[in-house]
Amino acid sequence: MLSTSARLLRLASLLQSRRHWPGGALAEALGVDARTVRRDVDRLRELGYPVEASSGLGGGYALGRGAALPPLVLDDEEAVALAIALRTAGDHVGGIEATTLHLLAKLDQLLPTRLRRRASALHAVTLSLRTGPPLVHADLLNALATACRDGRHLRFRYRKHAGDTGTRQVEPLRLANYGRRWYLVAWDSDRADWRSFRVDRIEGRPVPGEACAPREVPHDVAQRLERGIAYTPFACRVTLRVEGSLESLSTKIPLWCGILEAETDTHCLLRVGADSVENLLAQVLMIGEPVTLVDGGEFGAPIQAALSRMQAMFGAADPAGSALAGGRKRRPAG
CATH class of the missing domain: 3.30.70 (Alpha-Beta Plaits)
Incomplete structure (x- = not known):
C-alpha cells in the first residue's frame, strides 16, 4: 500500500487528469476505502487544492478553480512530453520564447536525473536548421481561439494571396495547424460562404463583435480547408x-x-x-x-x-x- 504522502500525490494527479471522479472509482484506483479517500481529500484542501465534493447519484469529487494555481502533479511520461513540447514550441509560435525557457528551467530543477536525460535527449541530438522566425504570435492565436470558443463575430484586416488587403467580417469556427502555418476556418459574412484564412496574413489585432448564432457546420469542412490551402489560392x-x-x-x-x-x-x-x-x-x-x-x-x-x-x-x-x-x-x- 502507498504511504500517505505518496497516496496524496497520486490522488492529486488523478483529480487533475479528468473533470469528475466518482468516489468508488477513486478508492479503487488508490487501493483504499471510501473513508480514506474522504480524509485524503480533506488533506489536499488543507494544501490549497480546491477539491469539490457532491453526494447522491452521480456524486463524487472534482478539482475546482481556486484563487491560486495548486501544485501540478505529473507522472513520468507527462513530464517528458511536457519538456519536449516546451523545447519546440518557441520555434513555431512567437511571444512565448522567454516563457518556455523559464518553464524549462523550473522543470529541469524538479525532474530526477533519469527523466531529465530522457527529456533532453531529443533536443541534445537535434540539429536546428534555418526555418525563419515564428509565423504567428501567441497573442493572436489566443484572440482567435477565444472568439471561436465564445462564438463572437470578428473583424480584421487580411492580406490575400495576391497581396491586396481588405477588411473581413467573419464568424470564426476553428483554428487548424498545418506544419508551421495556422489557419482560421470561418463563415465569411460578405461572401456568404465558408473560408479559410492564413493567420500570419491577419494584420493587427482582430476586433471582436457581438455573439453570433450557431451555424450548421458543413460535413466536409476539413476538405474545404485543404482545398483552400493547396489548390484554390x-x-x-x-x-x-x-x-x-x-x-x-x-x-x-x-x-x-x-x-x-x-x-x-x-x-x-x-x-x-x-x-x-x-x-x-x-x-x-x-x-x-x-x-x-x-x-x-x-x-x-x-x-x-x-x-x-x-x-x-x-x-x-x-x-x-x-x-x-x-x-x-x-x-x-x-
Whole structure:
C-alpha cells in the first residue's frame, strides 16, 4: 500500500487528469476505502487544492478553480512530453520564447536525473536548421481561439494571396495547424460562404463583435480547408487522374503536391495548384506516377514552352521533338 504522502500525490494527479471522479472509482484506483479517500481529500484542501465534493447519484469529487494555481502533479511520461513540447514550441509560435525557457528551467530543477536525460535527449541530438522566425504570435492565436470558443463575430484586416488587403467580417469556427502555418476556418459574412484564412496574413489585432448564432457546420469542412490551402489560392491549377487507390497513393504522393481524392476504387483525382507554370510543372514531375490531364488544358502551351526552355538549358539537341514535350523525334537528314 502507498504511504500517505505518496497516496496524496497520486490522488492529486488523478483529480487533475479528468473533470469528475466518482468516489468508488477513486478508492479503487488508490487501493483504499471510501473513508480514506474522504480524509485524503480533506488533506489536499488543507494544501490549497480546491477539491469539490457532491453526494447522491452521480456524486463524487472534482478539482475546482481556486484563487491560486495548486501544485501540478505529473507522472513520468507527462513530464517528458511536457519538456519536449516546451523545447519546440518557441520555434513555431512567437511571444512565448522567454516563457518556455523559464518553464524549462523550473522543470529541469524538479525532474530526477533519469527523466531529465530522457527529456533532453531529443533536443541534445537535434540539429536546428534555418526555418525563419515564428509565423504567428501567441497573442493572436489566443484572440482567435477565444472568439471561436465564445462564438463572437470578428473583424480584421487580411492580406490575400495576391497581396491586396481588405477588411473581413467573419464568424470564426476553428483554428487548424498545418506544419508551421495556422489557419482560421470561418463563415465569411460578405461572401456568404465558408473560408479559410492564413493567420500570419491577419494584420493587427482582430476586433471582436457581438455573439453570433450557431451555424450548421458543413460535413466536409476539413476538405474545404485543404482545398483552400493547396489548390484554390493559386492562379495555375490542373486536375490529374492517377492510377491507384486512395490508400496506396496517399503513401506515395506528398501532401504538398495537391489535393488527392478518390474517383473510383482504382483511380484518384489529384488537384494541383501553383503560382506559376514552372512551379506547376515541377510539382507534376515530382509526383512520380503516370498521370492523365482531366482539367487545365489551357496550360498546355505554356508548359510546352517551359519544357523547351528546360531542354535548351540542359543542351538538348531538339527541344521540340523530345518525348518529354510530347512530340516525335525527327529522322536524320539524308
